[in-house]
Amino acid sequence: MELIFEKSVSGRTGVRVPLSDVPKAAPLADAVRRRDPVRLPEVGELDLVRHYTNLSRRNFSVDTNFYPLGSCTMKYNTKVTENAGGLFASCHPMLALLPGGDKLVQGPLAIVYELERQLAEITGMEEVTTQPLAGAHGEMTGIMVIAAYHKARGDQKRKYVIVPDSSHGTNPASAAMAGYEIVTIPTAPYGDMDLDLFRQAMSDEVAAVMLTCPNTLGLFNPHIAEICAIAHEGGALTYYDGANLNAILGKVRPGDVGFDVIHVNLHKTFGTPHGGGGPGSGPIGVRGDLVRFLPTPRVVRRGDGSYGVEDHPEGIGRVSDFFGNFGIMARAYAYITLLGREGLIEVSEQAVLNANYMMARLKEEYELPFDQTCMHECVFSASRQLEHGVHAIDVAKYLIDRGFHPPTVYFPLNVKEAIMIEPTETESKQTMDAFIEVMLEAARMAKENPERLHQAPVTTPVGRLDETRAARMQQVCCE
Amino acid sequence: MGYCPNTPDDIRDMLAVIGAASVEELFAPIPADLRAKSFDLPPGMSELELMRLMREKAASCGADITPFIGGGIYDHFIPAAVDHLSSRAEFYTAYTPYQPECAQGTLQALYEYQTTICRLTGMEASNASLYDGGTAVAEAALMSLRITDRHKVILDGSVNPLHREIVTGYLHGLSAEAVAVAPDGCASDLAHLMAAIDDETAAVIVQSPNFFGSVQDFRELAQKAHDHEALLIVSCYPIAMGLVASPGEMGADIAVGEGQSLGNPLSFGGPYFGFIATRKRFIRNLPGRIVGETVDHQGRRGFVLTLQAREQHIKRHKATSNICSNQSLCALRGLIFCASLGEKGFGELAQLNYDKAQYAKSVLGAVRGVDLLNDGATFNEFTLALPKDAAEVVQRLLDQGVAAGVPLGQYYPGMERALVVTVTEKRTKDEIDRLAALLEEVLWS
Numbered sequence: 050m051e052l053i054f055e056k057s058v059s060g061r062t063g064v065r066v067p068l069s070d071v072p073k074a075a076p077l078a079d080a081v082r083r084r085d086p087v088r089l090p091e092v093g094e095l096d097l098v099r100h101y102t103n104l105s106r107r108n109f110s111v112d113t114n115f116y117p118l119g120s121c122t123m124k125y126n127t128k129v130t131e132n133a134g135g136l137f138a139s140c141h142p143m144l145a146l147l148p149g150g151d152k153l154v155q156g157p158l159a160i161v162y163e164l165e166r167q168l169a170e171i172t173g174m175e176e177v178t179t180q181p182l183a184g185a186h187g188e189m190t191g192i193m194v195i196a197a198y199h200k201a202r203g204d205q206k207r208k209y210v211i212v213p214d215s216s217h218g219t220n221p222a223s224a225a226m227a228g229y230e231i232v233t234i235p236t237a238p239y240g241d242m243d244l245d246l247f248r249q250a251m252s253d254e255v256a257a258v259m260l261t262c263p264n265t266l267g268l269f270n271p272h273i274a275e276i277c278a279i280a281h282e283g284g285a286l287t288y289y290d291g292a293n294l295n296a297i298l299g300k301v302r303p304g305d306v307g308f309d310v311i312h313v314n315l316h317k318t319f320g321t322p323h324g325g326g327g328p329g330s331g332p333i334g335v336r337g338d339l340v341r342f343l344p345t346p347r348v349v350r351r352g353d354g355s356y357g358v359e360d361h362p363e364g365i366g367r368v369s370d371f372f373g374n375f376g377i378m379a380r381a382y383a384y385i386t387l388l389g390r391e392g393l394i395e396v397s398e399q400a401v402l403n404a405n406y407m408m409a410r411l412k413e414e415y416e417l418p419f420d421q422t423c424m425h426e427c428v429f430s431a432s433r434q435l436e437h438g439v440h441a442i443d444v445a446k447y448l449i450d451r452g453f454h455p456p457t458v459y460f461p462l463n464v465k466e467a468i469m470i471e472p473t474e475t476e477s478k479q480t481m482d483a484f485i486e487v488m489l490e491a492a493r494m495a496k497e498n499p500e501r502l503h504q505a506p507v508t509t510p511v512g513r514l515d516e517t518r519a520a521r522m523q524q525v526c527c528e
Numbered sequence: 529m530g531y532c533p534n535t536p537d538d539i540r541d542m543l544a545v546i547g548a549a550s551v552e553e554l555f556a557p558i559p560a561d562l563r564a565k566s567f568d569l570p571p572g573m574s575e576l577e578l579m580r581l582m583r584e585k586a587a588s589c590g591a592d593i594t595p596f597i598g599g600g601i602y603d604h605f606i607p608a609a610v611d612h613l614s615s616r617a618e619f620y621t622a623y624t625p626y627q628p629e630c631a632q633g634t635l636q637a638l639y640e641y642q643t644t645i646c647r648l649t650g651m652e653a654s655n656a657s658l659y660d661g662g663t664a665v666a667e668a669a670l671m672s673l674r675i676t677d678r679h680k681v682i683l684d685g686s687v688n689p690l691h692r693e694i695v696t697g698y699l700h701g702l703s704a705e706a707v708a709v710a711p712d713g714c715a716s717d718l719a720h721l722m723a724a725i726d727d728e729t730a731a732v733i734v735q736s737p738n739f740f741g742s743v744q745d746f747r748e749l750a751q752k753a754h755d756h757e758a759l760l761i762v763s764c765y766p767i768a769m770g771l772v773a774s775p776g777e778m779g780a781d782i783a784v785g786e787g788q789s790l791g792n793p794l795s796f797g798g799p800y801f802g803f804i805a806t807r808k809r810f811i812r813n814l815p816g817r818i819v820g821e822t823v824d825h826q827g828r829r830g831f832v833l834t835l836q837a838r839e840q841h842i843k844r845h846k847a848t849s850n851i852c853s854n855q856s857l858c859a860l861r862g863l864i865f866c867a868s869l870g871e872k873g874f875g876e877l878a879q880l881n882y883d884k885a886q887y888a889k890s891v892l893g894a895v896r897g898v899d900l901l902n903d904g905a906t907f908n909e910f911t912l913a914l915p916k917d918a919a920e921v922v923q924r925l926l927d928q929g930v931a932a933g934v935p936l937g938q939y940y941p942g943m944e945r946a947l948v949v950t951v952t953e954k955r956t957k958d959e960i961d962r963l964a965a966l967l968e969e970v971l972w973s
């Protein structure tokens with residue numbers, strides 16, 4: 050399809066700019082004036098609407114296709130929460146920071162406050178801040194809180210953060226951005242971080258250990274309480290990557306287990322849409338004695354029931370401009386309120402049921418490196434298919450031809466040819482059965498006609514794209 | 529309740545295939561002593577009840593206040609097509625385009641977005657968005673440390689104070705130094721900024737228009753930075769780019785900013801998007817996702833995520849940033865906003881903002897005892913010196929339904945009487961005149 054810039058016709062106009070009701074001002078001084086107009090496309094409104102409508106049709110999405118992308122919790126995004134989230138469009142955030150302005154924005158402040166309380170209850174933490182703008186941003190904020198804690202105790206020698214090799218890439222990246230060196234612990238044959246190696250790595254130079262639970266293999270690590278105890282004994286804090294919270298709502302609360310800091314991804318567990326890559330929202334929760342280090346400002350509930358905004362002088366400062374991705378937070382608040390206690394418990398139960406069903410039906414044909422009850426997702430390896438020269442990516446591309454968004458492939462990094470499937474609770478058995486049939490068909494094809502898999506996809510507007518060429522050309526905008 | 533479609537029969541059949549007696553059995557891997565001690569949430573509700581509750585909350589969100597406030601976030605009009613097109617479920621219920629063949633919609637849109645950002649800022653390479661304006665400035669600062677292998681950035685005091693706080697926080701963890709240079713009145717103190725640059729300096733960070741609304745020429749500053757092999761980072765307000773010299777024209781090496789004003793509603797602070805763009809030679813140091821053009825085996829043009837070896841999912845702790853999810857949908861809105869207006873419309877919009885602000889300057893500046901503090905040019909914001917405490921004045925005007933501006937005392941000690949006023953194309957002459965009348969009244973009656 051042509052680019053919008055290629056559809057531009059000089060002199061054609063789209064939307065009309067309002068007429069001026071004030072006199073034209075004297076021109077801006079030459080030294081600070083832009084020389085040439087911004088070269089934006091000149092298209093009529095219909096051209097514009099067709100262009101982006103037709104572009105959208107070149108996407109797979111949850112609303113059009115089953116999208117079992119592991120680690121991303123691509124559940125159905127309820128429409129009523131979309132409506133609810135849009136109600137605050139005209140609310141200027143600066144109002145809340147003006148003297149006396151808080152009384153004008155009681156509604157949104159109440160949502161921030163109540164969502165923080167809901168998330169604190171769900172995770173078992175003392176308090177929550179919604180300021181971080183995505184999961185990774187939450188991780189970095191959490192590690193900054195941990196750094197502030199050690200510093201306040203005069204404990205300056207801790208310079209390492211421990212992560213398992215199966216952790217999401219954002220974990221080590223976030224800890225590095227907060228100034229730490231990374232120690233990576235391999236996965237043991239039983240599928241979790243190797244406990245002995247972890248014990249050996251612990252020292253009084255370790256600031257924190259970051260764990261994902263269920264881990265990125267979709268397995269619940271039964272040793273998490275022990276890991277917390279070992280870390281705490283050595284003076285380190287424990288960080289819980291809550292990206293996989295969809296598996297344990299109402300079942301486990303990381304705070305109860307002994308975790309000190311957690312982030313949750315509202316765009317995963319709490320049903321907010323993924324937006325083609327974002328926006329997300331990554332609130333963090335902390336245990337009681339870490340509350341004072343949370344970012345400033347805090348939304349508080351006063352004695353008279355009204356809400357206010359307060360500075361948080363001992364905190365780590367600001368990590369984003371205002372109160373976080375509020376529109377996303379409002380959707381998550383609406384989602385939690387809509388589903389309620391029982392609805393959220395049902396979410397995890399059905400998510401885990403669906404994943405185990407998927408696992409049970411596919412393990413005949415696909416190698417299951419860790420054959421045990423999984424939580425909300427399961428991780429296969431295409432190692433058997435590889436014997437016929439078929440890679441995980443070939444299976445993925447074939448799924449596209451059959452109308453399914455592929456699972457996550459090649460993650461986690463500790464599984465060769467990984468295929469990570471997360472069906473989520475909002476999919477029916479019938480949808481999963483259809484997907485399973487195609488996965489089994491691909492496994493058969495790997496043996497009988499691998500060429501077909503190598504050629505896939507053939508039904509899409511473009512076939513497999515030359516990524517090496519893209520990296521070499523570095524053509525990232527049109528001339 | 530949880531939007532779970534499986535019937536009791538489905539569930540029974542699935543359990544039989546799994547070989548489990550009950551759903552609860554699937555949670556057996558969780559040791560009993562790790563089970564939740566509490567899960568105290570209210571029962572769910574219907575859509576009708578939910579919307580009633582949410583509307584109640586939305587009723588108290590300052591929607592009837594006339595905003596003359598900015599502070600990086602602006603009340604601009606949004607063409608209807610932006611909402612309609614970005615509400616296409618194929619856009620908003622997709623995720624990161626890791627499988628390019630079934631994500632050409634998102635990928636091409638992001639490529640068009642990157643092109644738009646390059647053209648607005650006068651740069652050569654943009655990424656596919658960052659979280660927001662503040663974190664974009666911080667990411668640019670980190671980028672300059674990597675490029676120059678130095679540990680000091682010079683941070684102009686006329687940069688948005690919220691953004692400066694974020695930058696300082698990001699630098700703090702890395703033991704890098706942020707040298708603050710106080711503004712000279714409402715302008716960047718160019719002499720002091722230039723004097724602060726030395727061979728240890730990674731970058732100088734300035735903003736255009738700055739927090740006081742002033743627009744300055746940074747060409748000499750860029751030259752001085754480059755003489756020391758340091759970078760110039762300019763944070764800019766995208767709507768102003770229709771009229772004001774771009775970071776590229778001023779010699780900047782990295783342009784960043786808050787993208788909200790491009791088609792994203794105020795929404796109490798987000799979601800918005802941050803943008804970052806640079807010279808082509810620094811492309812490998814950019815944080816976050818980048819979309820690149822390529823071809824398939826038949827030579828058909830297509831788009832993919834490219835240069836991923838910079839990113840956390842491959843490089844882990846050596847990545848250029850930890851960012852994973854970004855603000856794609858907001859960036860898409862920004863793109864559609866720009867394409868709706870087009871070259872001519874975008875320039876007209878900027879001119880209209882400028883004209884309205886100049887008019888407001890003249891009538892507000894004429895109020896008894898009120899002075900204009902900006903010496904030079906401004907775009908759609910300017911700073912007034914009031915004869916009284918500005919916070920008090922703002923508070924009293926809020927009661928009259930007008931947010932008169934952002935009082936500076938909380939950000940700049942000593943400037944308690946200064947007020948930054950913002951005038952977008954949405955403010956009418958009548959609203960501006962009313963603000964002047966109310967200001968006169970609050971000050972003198």
Ligand SMILES: Cc1ncc(COP(=O)(O)O)c(C=O)c1O
Pocket residue numbers: 120121183184185186217219220261265290292293314329330331851852853
């Ligand atoms: C396990 C895990 N941790 C962290 C993240 C990072 O979250 P985000 O993309 O919101 O930054 C992700 C998601 O991509 C994830 O799957």
